[in-house]
Amino acid sequence: MIFDGVDIDIPRGKITAIMGPSGTGKTTLLRLIGGQLRPQAGRVLVDGQDVHALRRRELYDLRKRMGMLFQSGALLTDINVFDNVAFPLREHTRLSEVMIRDLVLMKLEAVGLRGARDMSPSELSGGMARRVALARAIALDPMMIMYDEPFTGLDPISKGAVVELIHKINEALGVTSIIVSHDVQETASISDYIYVLSGGKVVGQGAPQNLMNSDSEWVRQFMQGLPDGPVPFHYPAPDYAEDLLAGQG
């Protein structure tokens, strides 16, 4: 079992973060919301619709209104940056190429990469790839965007750019944003509300400031990044001295 009694409320138009250590199923949660995984029990409601009770066509219609930013960017590697951003527009709309060109350039301008339109995904740095993926995620003007570990593995400048972009896109477009992350600093700086998950349960929730000074020792350890605490530094092991002596035969 990955989740047990998780009840998360994501308000419209706000940035909600879901945090927790690696391996707590944060990405799984996004896949449940997007309907890529089916829960054994429980419901996921998006805009009032039960995601897992939808028919295939309805689910696909709902997904057109959701954007998702994958950790890897998930750009299509056989086409260039421009075509990647144009991909959802070409698949789902009957707009003319002229119109698509304008839209793509607008989205790319928003993430600052209008000049990189002819590059292939393999030429992009990690931060650029994520920004292109973000431009693609907003191509269809979704009502919500899910960010899967948007800050992981980026240099400080790219990280700052992504933080700023998520914030700006949320404000300018009024989209509901869900950030799944374990980068406390960046996430806390832009989130309106944070849920902390551990062991399949919500162990803490609240506005970023309140969580920093949470009553729960575990939440404090996580938010402040302390090496030792309720989550011990040492993986459970037999007594150290006995272990060493045991090798002497």
Next chain:
Amino acid sequence: MTGGLARLGRAALSFFERLGRGHLFLLQILAGVPGLLLRPRLVIQQLYSVGVLSLVIIVVSGLFVGMVLGLQGYNTLADFGAAESLGVMVALSLVRELGPVVTALLFGGRAGSALTAEIGLMKATEQLSGMEMMAVDPLRRVIAPRFAAGVIAMPLLAAIFSAIGVVGGYFVGVGLLGVDEGAFWSQMQARVDLYDDVMNGVIKSVAFGFVASWIAVYEGYDAVPTSEGVSRATTRTVVHTALAVLGLDFVLTALMFGE
């Protein structure tokens, strides 16, 4: 003892599970094929990478196989004073058997493995998952066009292989060993039957193309999304294609030519 039995049982179960998933997968792709008529560009792009890029290996192999057939056939036929039948022998061997079979084996090694690796890597880099989240069904957008292109390309490649093979046999037989040119061609024309030989060969190549493309796209889609998983899937594609093609060839040959 019981441990061995349990392992055997588990292996059998997982084998049949995979087989079942493969068939469901095939049904899903086939459901996506009619939609491709509206977007022929998707298939044409894949025909280029699956078909056109396989041409070199097919042409070169066809030429050499035909030349070897010419040499070997001449030596045997000459013993019976039937060297003039060389054209028939070369043409029948190619059209009925070697054309479809060798092309399918090469197709599995060249195009099939490339398809598996491409799809497997798309899966590993979350491109397929990303498409799903963009409300684009990867089975229809990515897999079905590749499958269709494979099924279309294989018979064409087999036909080219056979044609080039005949030319190779001609070079060696007529050009090098001095078989009579008129006899070479006229006997071939008289004895190779359009329906019994050529059509049966075409049917074989369509069947092989279907199986080879199915294996290739399935292995890619079902690959464990890591570099090791993709490399294993690619190997499996080549091995399974070879086994399936040779096995199927026996069955089809028995049905077509067994009296």
